[in-house]
Amino acid sequence: MTEPTTGKPLKQIRLAAHFPGVNNTTVWSDPRAGSHIEFSSFAHFARTAERAKFDFLFLAEGLRLREQGGRLYDLDVVGRPDTFTVLSALAAVTERIGLTGTINSTFNEPYEVARQFASLDHLSGGRAAWNVVTSWDAFTGENFRRGGFLPEDQRYARAQEFLSTAVELFDSWKGDEIVADRESGVFLTDPKAGAFVHQGQHFDISGLFNVPRSPQGRPVIFQAGDSHEGREFAAAEADAIFSRHSTLEAGRAFYADVKGRLARHGRTHDQLLILPAATFVLGDTDAEAQELAREVRHRQVSGATAIAYLEHVWNRDLSAYDPDGPLPDIDPDPGEHTVARGRASVRQFRDPLAVAREWRERAAADNLSIRELVIETTGRQSFVGSPATVADAIDHFVQTDAADGFILVPHLTPGGLDGFADTVVPLLQERGAFRHDYTGTTLREHLGLAHPDAGTRTADTRRAAS
Amino acid sequence: MTHTVDQEGPLLMSAPSPLHLAVALDGTGWHPAAWRAPDARPRDLLTAGYWADLVAEAERGLLDFVTFEDGLGLQSSHPTEPDGRTDQVRGRLDAVLVAARIAPSTRHIGLVPTVVATHTEPFHLSKAIATLDYVSGGRAGLRVQVTARPNEAAHFGRRAFPPLRVEDLDTPAGRDLVTDLFDEAADHVEVVRRLWDSWEDDAEIRDAATGRFIDRDKLHHIDFEGPHFKVRGPSITPRPPQGQPLVTALAHDTVPYRLVGRSADIGYVTPHDTDQARAVVAAIRAAQAEAGRSGELLHVFADLVVFLDDDPAAARDHKARLDDLAGHPYSSDAKVFTGTPGQLADLLLEFREAGLTGFRLRPGAIGHDLEQITRGLVPELQRRGAFRHAYEAHTLRGLLGLSRPANRYAAV
Numbered sequence: 001m002t003e004p005t006t007g008k009p010l011k012q013i014r015l016a017a018h019f020p021g022v023n024n025t026t027v028w029s030d031p032r033a034g035s036h037i038e039f040s041s042f043a044h045f046a047r048t049a050e051r052a053k054f055d056f057l058f059l060a061e062g063l064r065l066r067e068q069g070g071r072l073y074d075l076d077v078v079g080r081p082d083t084f085t086v087l088s089a090l091a092a093v094t095e096r097i098g099l100t101g102t103i104n105s106t107f108n109e110p111y112e113v114a115r116q117f118a119s120l121d122h123l124s125g126g127r128a129a130w131n132v133v134t135s136w137d138a139f140t141g142e143n144f145r146r147g148g149f150l151p152e153d154q155r156y157a158r159a160q161e162f163l164s165t166a167v168e169l170f171d172s173w174k175g176d177e178i179v180a181d182r183e184s185g186v187f188l189t190d191p192k193a194g195a196f197v198h199q200g201q202h203f204d205i206s207g208l209f210n211v212p213r214s215p216q217g218r219p220v221i222f223q224a225g226d227s228h229e230g231r232e233f234a235a236a237e238a239d240a241i242f243s244r245h246s247t248l249e250a251g252r253a254f255y256a257d258v259k260g261r262l263a264r265h266g267r268t269h270d271q272l273l274i275l276p277a278a279t280f281v282l283g284d285t286d287a288e289a290q291e292l293a294r295e296v297r298h299r300q301v302s303g304a305t306a307i308a309y310l311e312h313v314w315n316r317d318l319s320a321y322d323p324d325g326p327l328p329d330i331d332p333d334p335g336e337h338t339v340a341r342g343r344a345s346v347r348q349f350r351d352p353l354a355v356a357r358e359w360r361e362r363a364a365a366d367n368l369s370i371r372e373l374v375i376e377t378t379g380r381q382s383f384v385g386s387p388a389t390v391a392d393a394i395d396h397f398v399q400t401d402a403a404d405g406f407i408l409v410p411h412l413t414p415g416g417l418d419g420f421a422d423t424v425v426p427l428l429q430e431r432g433a434f435r436h437d438y439t440g441t442t443l444r445e446h447l448g449l450a451h452p453d454a455g456t457r458t459a460d461t462r463r464a465a466s
Numbered sequence: 467m468t469h470t471v472d473q474e475g476p477l478l479m480s481a482p483s484p485l486h487l488a489v490a491l492d493g494t495g496w497h498p499a500a501w502r503a504p505d506a507r508p509r510d511l512l513t514a515g516y517w518a519d520l521v522a523e524a525e526r527g528l529l530d531f532v533t534f535e536d537g538l539g540l541q542s543s544h545p546t547e548p549d550g551r552t553d554q555v556r557g558r559l560d561a562v563l564v565a566a567r568i569a570p571s572t573r574h575i576g577l578v579p580t581v582v583a584t585h586t587e588p589f590h591l592s593k594a595i596a597t598l599d600y601v602s603g604g605r606a607g608l609r610v611q612v613t614a615r616p617n618e619a620a621h622f623g624r625r626a627f628p629p630l631r632v633e634d635l636d637t638p639a640g641r642d643l644v645t646d647l648f649d650e651a652a653d654h655v656e657v658v659r660r661l662w663d664s665w666e667d668d669a670e671i672r673d674a675a676t677g678r679f680i681d682r683d684k685l686h687h688i689d690f691e692g693p694h695f696k697v698r699g700p701s702i703t704p705r706p707p708q709g710q711p712l713v714t715a716l717a718h719d720t721v722p723y724r725l726v727g728r729s730a731d732i733g734y735v736t737p738h739d740t741d742q743a744r745a746v747v748a749a750i751r752a753a754q755a756e757a758g759r760s761g762e763l764l765h766v767f768a769d770l771v772v773f774l775d776d777d778p779a780a781a782r783d784h785k786a787r788l789d790d791l792a793g794h795p796y797s798s799d800a801k802v803f804t805g806t807p808g809q810l811a812d813l814l815l816e817f818r819e820a821g822l823t824g825f826r827l828r829p830g831a832i833g834h835d836l837e838q839i840t841r842g843l844v845p846e847l848q849r850r851g852a853f854r855h856a857y858e859a860h861t862l863r864g865l866l867g868l869s870r871p872a873n874r875y876a877a878v
Contacts, residue, residue: 039603092571142698207621210537211559
């Protein structure tokens, strides 16, 4: 046990399960890989996470199939079911685990999304959560009535107004209006139940919301962006943030930065949970796990995948290059990105010329081919080792404020979480850092978040619920 | 009418039922005072358990499917605006999500939520119903409706509809509005259907040798362009188990008959007697022919509101008690039937002679009338050789005698 002995009670680790997504983290070529569409895969995955007493299941979303070089991208898993519909069906085969859906605030309308989340919260007995994401690109907009109308700099403004409008809709029912008194014939106590008026820059709507207040009042709100605007949005509005910083140093810096923003919004340190995405590979020994992790990275980054990835940086057709050969000596095209479409991750390369320079230097120094370089720079799993090593590392991250927990992203569908549930979770439970069983029924209770009607959230309510 | 034979042998174990039965679920039933009946469960309407119990009962009765009512506004007794009433059921859950929540706990019965084409995105709806088809193992459908209500348009704020009175519907402006809404609905269904076909069945190849997960030549842009939307595609969700889940619509007049003729697998109609039934079936068959679909199996179901009991007087009393609570006799767009399950069976068989292929029954009070249907009417029809004794197919299309359709984008 590496934890400091300050007498401080152990922080309780939050754990969530991300259904394997449509990128090369998911290894579909493994003989054990199953369907990523059939409901049986989702049910297996959710039941495993619930057996392990995880806080919630997490589904990502993308509303346009990715293209590269003008054609559908065919090297990764392609396709997924509708988020709301799968989550509602999963509510039938689970009892406690939270159900988090990523739902876009650009290509939806608040009235519809609010009714879907309120309905999901009712149908799951208070287990719904919404990961609010934004989009602006005309490419995705081609699938929608709305089209690609939104200037990039307005996407957070719209997201924020979308969310606050949805909250107004959730709050338009107080929760005590339905009495259904047979004798007097009074069904509703208030003829104004559901009434709302919202006038803003992005939404000008009014009327009657038609879903009465749900068990959690509002779904738990997640935010996933990493920009200054994204962090501010999270600090002001979100209950949890899905971050990408899974190294200790980056994690602590991000944690301190975001938690430091809360006071300015009148919120306390424990009102926003920081949950990075994390990948993992387990083995009986650390050495075995390292060897397995190396194999997984090679499966994740085929030669063709390596070239495709390089094209994200170079913004050029590099299909003529040999993935086992050296990096291209031509420079990236620094203009508007045209090669890969429908992929938010290309935006991380703000200065492709600098990235290319850095990669060439590294490849030259370590004598790496294109494929080897991409494996080295992109594929590293967050946690690799024996169950004891991984449990130790996760606990260390949480106790030293690099995170409040993790959203685990297995590389296999649907069984990729089974080993973690069977071996790592019991070790975390033994050390008193993770629940042995659920103590509440709603996701807010699992996460130690107060009900929105309960007044100010405090550390006491959080401890009491965890 | 000749039923086409299902090409997927195992999906259809024997001939489809000679008559098809669905139940329309809405709150505690279709009578506005149904929630006050002693066996009603008005406080459970927002729970999954309530809907699971109803659908389990419908499945025990071997019904083809249930529909779930829905709308983009609060329920109202007024046809075009909110009524501010507090003495009737108000508030409901999203119908697609209710259907999805019930799917894993049922095995055979079809699940047909109501969806609204006005204001909504066909891309979202297509993948939602495709996913309902996955989570139910091929039992999904949709019932499409439109809304001209100005208050519902204001919930979206994207377009303003003029104030609407029922009498305005028969003016040129009213007719134009209705025509436009139904044309939009037809386009909506067209996009939904194209998106269902935008992946060929064997598009997912998982070819480890070449590293390709999909054969991208088997995914298709749909490139729909109409006055209300353009949609590029393909869907993000692969082709659903049934290929094309069921599309259904309620139709009262020429414009909606055209939607049924053009886009639907089932039209629900509201004849009040056999002559009307014959006329409406003829109108729908004409619309079907006009749409170039003469050879296709298009079901025409009559909607009926039913108040049932073991003897005629008890059925009358059952309805009368509810009417007393409401303060006026119940009326409906559909024929209101009050009587015994045996009398109802007589009527259904008579209507069937007029060319109707099935019925969607709206229980007056669900707590009472649903079991009258499943435990009274169904055995009565079975005795007369007019209804199935066991589910004969695993998919909703299979139950209705519809084959799994070829993909419009697949090379022949």
